[in-house]
């Protein structure tokens with residue numbers, strides 16, 4: 608069993624800074640869990656307290672059925688791969704990989720067989736006699752992985768292991784890590800601030816802000832149902848468009864009006880009774896791919912479509928099969944993602960539309976999602 612349970616963890620560093628606040632997180636056995644969040648949000652701190660490299664101020668950590676608050680890192684059966692690989696510079700690739708097995712006093716032949724076997728899987732069997740300084744970033748990264756795998760831990764912790772390698776190799780290595788996770792059948796906890804990386808690898812993603820978990824969910828659910836403004840803005844590139852608006856009670860209906868153009872009103876049947884009587888400040892979020900450029904005025908609009916008229920174009924960015932159109936609507940910047948074949952004239956003004964069902968609505972004050 609290699610499930611992990613962090614219960615009500617608070618971590619205050621010796622200088623008085625509280626990096627984690629009352630954090631509860633369950634990692635399931637054999638799960639690929641990815642932690643994401645901006646720099647300084649506490650991702651590495653979470654890994655370090657799971658590994659036992661940092662103590663906690665309050666709370667409880669369980670690995671399997673055991674409370675490990677006072678168990679040393681060595682006894683936790685966890686391997687951690689760091690961003691800078693932390694290879695031993697004076698040892699060859701072979702000796703870097705063999706290091707932990709030698710400490711365990713395994714027989715020479717047994718160590719040899721394991722190193723050869725794992726180095727073949729990771730395609731580093733041809734560089735076993737080299738020293739780390741002579742290796743490329745990708746090779747160092749594989750050696751660090753090999754050194755972690757060889758110990759056969761129950762849990763792997765990865766702290767941004769791909770940030771030092773180029774984009775192409777990073778993509779390949781992501782796929783290899785996914786395969787490795789399947790093959791090893793162990794629990795992976797992986798830290799990144801790259802949400803694309805999180806989306807491609809995770810069974811579940813944990814979104815963190817300022818030491819507090821914002822949402823834990825599958826990549827699909829995070830993308831389709833962000834439960835607050837931070838998650839909505841963090842997951843998805845380019846970022847979700849946000850437009851300020853107000854929500855009014857209007858007899859038996861709720862009416863939404865955009866601040867930048869109050870003639871744009873949308874009515875909702877009043878099901879949600881939590882909306883206060885006074886005008887509620889809200890933020891409407893729409894993903895770039897859910898906005899459409901209306902090419903000809905006669906383009907058919909559905910009854911519930913919302914139209915932003917006379918948007919001017921500020922820039923066009925071609926991304927291969929898609930194009931990003933940066934528009935300005937009444938001093939609000941809006942990004943629309945369209946097929947690359949869509950013809951757009953920069954000097955022209957365009958109307959853009961989106962469907963009521965593609966809107967995400969958030970309370971501006973609490974930043975929480977509102978369901979209408």
Ligand SMILES: Nc1ncnc2c1ncn2[C@@H]1O[C@H](COP(=O)(O)OP(=O)(O)OP(=O)(O)O)[C@@H](O)[C@H]1O
Pocket residue numbers: 620621622624625626644645646647648649650651652653800
């Ligand atoms: N030893 C320490 N003493 C005091 N504060 C620390 C210590 N280590 C980390 N912190 C602070 O705790 C917060 C969380 O740090 P952490 O390294 O966990 O962030 P992170 O999410 O991994 O960031 P990054 O993406 O930049 O690696 C930061 O504000 C950091 O400055």
Ligand SMILES: [Mg+2]
Pocket residue numbers: 650651652766
């Ligand atoms: Mg970090």
